[in-house]
Amino acid sequence: MTQQKRLPPLLKLALELGPLVLFFLTNAYADRFGYADNQRIYAATGLFVIATLAALTVNYALIRKLPIMPMVSAVVVVVFGGLTLALQNDVFIKLKPTIVNTMFGIILLGGLYFRKPLLAIVLDSMFELTEEGWRKLTFRWALFFFALAILNEIVWRTQTTDFWVSFKVFGIMPLTILFALAQTPLLLRHDMSKKDEETAGSGA
Template sequence: MTDEKRLPPLLKLALELGPLVLFFLGNAYGDRLGFAENQRIFVATGIFMAATLVALGVSYALLRKIPIMPLISGVVVVVFGGLTLVLQDQTFIKLKPTIVNTMFGAILLGGLYFRKPLLQIVLDSVFELTEEGWRKLTLRWALFFFALAALNEIVWRTQTDDFWVKFKVFGIMPLTIAFALAQTPLLLRHEIKKAEEA
């Protein structure tokens, strides 16, 4: 087993949540920085892009690599955030969670189709599971990503900008944590015990 560098859990959480929190704060208080109220989401998008690039840079400086999920998400943030700012159309930044989650779901399902549970690679072997365990866990996460994509579409198309920003920051993360915790029985059922490996 390779002894790869890993970020301390609190730093990892800060790098993942930090840009989102700054996005929320930029949207909530952009007018206090002298921007018109209808420009707050554009201010927040610029802050989000910058914070995402900083977070990716810190990850690379500490690990000498960027984990695949934050990298994909970061590229989409920069592309769709850039389109949002250049075209002054907030639709692009609102589509970002839909596109990222749909992409993750499709990639995971594609891996299952070719009998490669890609979640095992994405999680950097944090868990030691049976082949069946990886297959089931991958399928569940793929379906969860599709559900998040659909939920994002419903929220941004039916709610206010402020509600969508709050949902993006304070809704998606708790839902993801709750879903991850709900997978504990599956993880325990399919875990490869160290004694079995010896």
């Protein structure tokens, strides 16, 4: 069987974080290039859309595959970023994290309802887990996506635009990394390769 191509972890992280970092920097410093304070978010949104599509293009060029999460996120970025620019209303780009996270939460719970844990597909996972492990991990990630959606709603509705932009870069990503690391005990407990080794050992 041909081994599936995967991006090096650091490159994958750079492609995922790059557009967000550019979004933050453009919003922070666009005034130095002649943009008024109330126009910085639109300059940042335009560059965010371009950078997101560029990252997706690079991803496809390297592995000839479009990962599910970045692809869905890119579609929402283009649609809501386009509405933000066309209507000059930053509410649309602020809604993007809420919509994307809610979508993934619903997809994961829907998969569990039909007894098809979809986490491996959604997260482009490299893990090999038992069926019980996938169910538990999928349920946890679904709840986490819903929590991120609610948190985004609270932040953009109660804080300034600059605070929300900073939260997107320095809040959501660290929270996601911490949550993923917190799942390590579950991953180790339901690692399929270890189960296979234990079964082979007991049959020896």
